[in-house]
Amino acid sequence: MACETCTCIGEITDEQREKVREIIDHYKGKPGVLIQTLHEAQQVVGYLPREIQVMIAEGLDVPLSEVYSVVTFYALFSLKPKGRNVISVCKGTACYVKGVDAIMEKLEDDLGVRGEDTTDDGKFSVEIVRCMGACGLGPVVRVNEDIYARVKPDQMKEILDKYE
Numbered sequence: 056m057a058c059e060t061c062t063c064i065g066e067i068t069d070e071q072r073e074k075v076r077e078i079i080d081h082y083k084g085k086p087g088v089l090i091q092t093l094h095e096a097q098q099v100v101g102y103l104p105r106e107i108q109v110m111i112a113e114g115l116d117v118p119l120s121e122v123y124s125v126v127t128f129y130a131l132f133s134l135k136p137k138g139r140n141v142i143s144v145c146k147g148t149a150c151y152v153k154g155v156d157a158i159m160e161k162l163e164d165d166l167g168v169r170g171e172d173t174t175d176d177g178k179f180s181v182e183i184v185r186c187m188g189a190c191g192l193g194p195v196v197r198v199n200e201d202i203y204a205r206v207k208p209d210q211m212k213e214i215l216d217k218y219e
């Protein structure tokens with residue numbers, strides 16, 4: 056089902072719906088549980104489409120506008136499903152010092168994303184990680200399972216061209 060708040064085409068299974076209902080039932084009536092409920096629901100579904108936001112708003116008896124505000128405020132939450140390829144950009148200290156910000160800017164410009172985000176065509180998701188344990192090789196970028204070391208911004212296009 057396509058949701059109304061973005062261009063995603065993700066499908067939610069009945070099993071995922073059932074698990075989200077169980078999470079809501081677990082937290083129902085307890086104070087200050089919205090973020091935790093959203094977090095656990097996202098772990099089940101992979102993102103937080105409108106249908107899931109409505110379920111949580113109704114289940115926890117909070118306004119949908121409040122749910123939407125929280126989802127869009129925290130970078131942790133995503134309105135879109137993960138892309139076919141996940142680009143992990145290391146923003147640990149060593150990679151930061153070696154210029155990873157310039158790589159991030161290049162990605163944002165080339166892919167039309169902002170921070171942790173998914174391209175509208177669903178081809179790539181960008182996520183930020185804190186150290187991949189290869190600090191001496193920074194800046195480090197991982198695409199799916201492939202690690203790229205000492206990456207320069209102008210290499211990103213060539214790297215991403217390898218992925219469908």
Ligand code: FES
Pocket residue numbers: 145146147148149150151185186187188189190191193195
């Ligand atoms: S800080 Fe990037 S690999 Fe350690």
